[in-house]
Amino acid sequence: xxxxxxxxxxxxxxxxxxxxxxxxxxxxxxxxxxxxxxxxxxxxxxxxxxxxxxxxxxxxxxxxxxxxxxxxxxxxxxxxxxxxxxxxxxxxxxxxxxxxxxxxxxxxxxxxxxxxxxxxxxxxxxxxxxxxxxxxxxxxxxxxxxxxxxxxxxxxxxxxxxxxxxxxxxxxxxxxxxxxxxxxxxxxxxxxxxxxxxxxxxxxxxxxxxxxxxxxxxxxxxxxx
Amino acid sequence: xxxxxxxxxxxxxxxxxxxxxxxxxxxxxxxxxxxxxxxxxxxxxxxxxxxxxxxxxxxxxxxxxxxxxxxxxxxxxxxxxxxxxxxxxxxxxxxxxxxxxxxxxxxxxxxxxxxxxxxxxxxxxxxxxxxxxxxxxxxxxxxxxxxxxxxxxxxxxxxxxxxxxxxxxxxxxxxxxxxxxxxxxxxxxxxxxxxxxxxxxxxxxxxxxxxxxxxxxxxxxxxxxxxxxxxxxxxxxxxxxxxxxxxxxxxxxxxxxxxxxxxxxxxxxxxxxxxxxxxxxxxxxxxxxxxxxxxxxxxxxxxxxxxxxxxxxxxxxxxxxxxxxxxxxxxxxxxxxxxxxxxxxxxxxxxxxxxxxxxxxxxxxxxxxxxxxxxxxxxxxxxxxxxxxxxxxxxxxxxxxxxxxxxxxxxxxxxxxxxxxxxxxxxxxxxxxxxxxxxxxxxxxxxxxxxxxxxxxxxxxxxxxxxxxxxxxxxxxx
Numbered sequence: 001x002x003x004x005x006x007x008x009x010x011x012x013x014x015x016x017x018x019x020x021x022x023x024x025x026x027x028x029x030x031x032x033x034x035x036x037x038x039x040x041x042x043x044x045x046x047x048x049x050x051x052x053x054x055x056x057x058x059x060x061x062x063x064x065x066x067x068x069x070x071x072x073x074x075x076x077x078x079x080x081x082x083x084x085x086x087x088x089x090x091x092x093x094x095x096x097x098x099x100x101x102x103x104x105x106x107x108x109x110x111x112x113x114x115x116x117x118x119x120x121x122x123x124x125x126x127x128x129x130x131x132x133x134x135x136x137x138x139x140x141x142x143x144x145x146x147x148x149x150x151x152x153x154x155x156x157x158x159x160x161x162x163x164x165x166x167x168x169x170x171x172x173x174x175x176x177x178x179x180x181x182x183x184x185x186x187x188x189x190x191x192x193x194x195x196x197x198x199x200x201x202x203x204x205x206x207x208x209x210x211x212x213x214x215x216x217x218x219x220x221x222x223x224x225x
Numbered sequence: 226x227x228x229x230x231x232x233x234x235x236x237x238x239x240x241x242x243x244x245x246x247x248x249x250x251x252x253x254x255x256x257x258x259x260x261x262x263x264x265x266x267x268x269x270x271x272x273x274x275x276x277x278x279x280x281x282x283x284x285x286x287x288x289x290x291x292x293x294x295x296x297x298x299x300x301x302x303x304x305x306x307x308x309x310x311x312x313x314x315x316x317x318x319x320x321x322x323x324x325x326x327x328x329x330x331x332x333x334x335x336x337x338x339x340x341x342x343x344x345x346x347x348x349x350x351x352x353x354x355x356x357x358x359x360x361x362x363x364x365x366x367x368x369x370x371x372x373x374x375x376x377x378x379x380x381x382x383x384x385x386x387x388x389x390x391x392x393x394x395x396x397x398x399x400x401x402x403x404x405x406x407x408x409x410x411x412x413x414x415x416x417x418x419x420x421x422x423x424x425x426x427x428x429x430x431x432x433x434x435x436x437x438x439x440x441x442x443x444x445x446x447x448x449x450x451x452x453x454x455x456x457x458x459x460x461x462x463x464x465x466x467x468x469x470x471x472x473x474x475x476x477x478x479x480x481x482x483x484x485x486x487x488x489x490x491x492x493x494x495x496x497x498x499x500x501x502x503x504x505x506x507x508x509x510x511x512x513x514x515x516x517x518x519x520x521x522x523x524x525x526x527x528x529x530x531x532x533x534x535x536x537x538x539x540x541x542x543x544x545x546x547x548x549x550x551x552x553x554x555x556x557x558x559x560x561x562x563x564x565x566x567x568x569x570x571x572x573x574x575x576x577x578x579x580x581x582x583x584x585x586x587x588x589x590x591x592x593x594x595x596x597x598x599x600x601x602x603x604x605x606x607x608x609x610x611x612x613x614x615x616x617x618x619x620x621x622x623x624x625x626x627x628x629x630x631x632x633x634x635x636x637x638x639x640x641x642x643x644x645x646x647x648x649x650x651x652x653x654x655x656x657x658x659x660x661x662x663x664x665x666x667x668x669x670x671x672x673x674x675x676x677x678x679x680x681x682x683x684x685x686x687x688x689x690x691x692x693x694x695x696x697x698x699x700x701x702x703x
Contacts, residue, residue, distance in 0.1 A: 083542070084593065085549040102531045155566055181567055183596045186532050188604040188662065194571040216517065217524030 543668030
């Protein structure tokens with residue numbers, strides 16, 4: 001998968017380059033709109049990451065011209081501007097997702113993954129998810145660990161489903177609130193941690209191998225060992 | 226330089242203010258005097274004309290009916306002489322009559338009879354060359370005489386003509402005196418009027434000047450001095466009062482700004498310090514195994530920083546009226562229910578009991594702003610309540626408003642904080658928050674046309690009540 005990162009801030013550009021390369025993408029970087037458009041003309045990219053505040057032109061214009069030139073690859077917009085209006089404008093002008101600075105690398109990776117998955121043909125939706133000895137039935141909406149049926153509330157099941165769908169990848173608290181609770185809030189208290197703690201008590205009860213792991217300072221990951 | 230310039234502006238403004246009313250007053254009174262003068266002059270002329278016509282008739286009568294003997298001339302002269310003594314307003318203080326009168330009776334073939342000042346030739350010449358209509362008095366200018374003569378003439382049946390002439394020198398002098406006095410009075414009144422107007426303007430402007438002096442001193446030196454408000458309740462005193470109110474507000478916002486800067490500095494510095502500290506520890510020797518923990522702590526600190534930045538920016542936007550609302554019809558109780566579901570485990574973790582009473586209340590609101598506001602309220606409860614409290618959350622439609630109340634049985638707001646709880650950077654002594662949460666709630670709710678109230682509960686504890694206009698009420702109003 002090949003990505004083009006358009007970002008004028010060298011520190012962020014470097015950190016994106018490193019983070020995305022480590023995650024297994026091939027990354028090209030451009031520091032301004034002109035060189036970005038030149039690169040987009042020469043190469044074929046599977047996705048674009050575009051900062052809105054570029055020195056020579058507005059990031060939205062870059063997206064608009066890419067779209068006009070027939071590039072259909074998904075675009076993730078980065079911006080320091082946070083207003084809902086700005087977000088909507090970005091999405092209307094051809095962006096596919098929007099991330100405000102500062103952001104967690106885990107969240108950026110998750111969003112890129114999501115965008116690339118959506119742009120590739122959809123596989124048939126599984127009705128059953130499996131990680132280690134845990135099995136989630138998405139039709140009956142129940143979960144089993146080994147032979148034990150886990151007593152989960154609907155909300156807990158949704159949280160577990162989200163973790164399982166992203167098994168092996170770190171998800172941040174913001175992502176959990178956004179995707180499971182459909183809320184864009186930034187709680188000052190540990191509401192998400194407590195929810196995870198409760199879920200973990202049920203999923204990783206005594207004597208079982210823990211599946212839900214905390215990545216301090218970042219978020220959570222569901223994986224074997 | 227600046228002061229001197231302003232000092233010279235005061236009097237000049239007073240002069241400018243005084244000059245126009247004075248000009249108007251001078252013009253008006255001059256016109257009034259002129260009209261009076263004309264009326265009096267007309268009156269005097271009418272009186273002298275009436276005398277002239279009357280006397281001329283009498284003289285004509287006498288000259289016609291007196292037998293033509295040796296005494297005729299004497300008699301006519303005598304009568305004319307007598308008549309000239311009855312000239313209106315003629316005698317002055319010395320008993321001498323001032324107004325020259327002449328009488329001329331001319332008859333073909335006879336010596337004319339002349340009664341009047343001598344030498345008579347110029348007068349006779351002037352009369353003869355003038356165009357007169359019989360019986361109608363008219364002005365005749367006589368060389369050597371300052372005042373024109375008013376002359377009337379009668380044609381006698383025998384072809385003779387008799388003239389009676391009268392120069393109203395007394396009337397003219399009276400008019401002259403009147404004019405002089407009027408001019409004097411007029412000049413004095415105008416000068417006095419100007420002086421009074423100027424003084425009044427000057428006094429008023431001095432008060433204005435004092436205000437501007439004080440204000441410029443306040444601008445450059447201290448914000449605590451105030452303008453004297455004075456016992457009057459006129460415009461200037463009101464101006465002073467308005468200025469003072471404005472200064473009160475400016476002083477309080479400067480004060481708030483100072484608190485704000487201090488708080489921001491403090492709140493930004495502590496996470497920056499802790500982030501720096503954590504990273505330093507991670508770098509230092511002997512921590513190879515535990516660096517991840519330090520970095521995680523640093524990220525936590527940065528998250529706190531960015532959260533505070535976001536809230537500060539949101540608040541600034543809300544204050545500038547720039548919060549862009551994406552309103553949609555929502556049920557407030559449903560929104561609250563979801564948030565309670567999210568927060569309940571965290572509250573239970575602090576051994577708080579949560580009870581709800583949620584009745585449907587449809588409102589038009591920005592769900593993401595409301596989510597954040599209510600999340601802030603719940604965060605606030607968790608942060609400030611001692612363990613083991615009861616939190617009651619209710620939503621109900623009431624008087625056209627959707628009312629959300631969050632009530633607890635904790636210690637409540639300290640009295641010093643209760644009235645200011647919604648202001649930014651106001652926080653409890655032991656609070657670890659940044660004091661922006663409730664301020665944001667208040668700003669967000671206000672941008673929806675609602676309001677937030679902080680009160681004491683009936684049985685202690687704090688009550689935070691949020692009212693938002695119900696959707697039905699809004700649509701009725703439109």
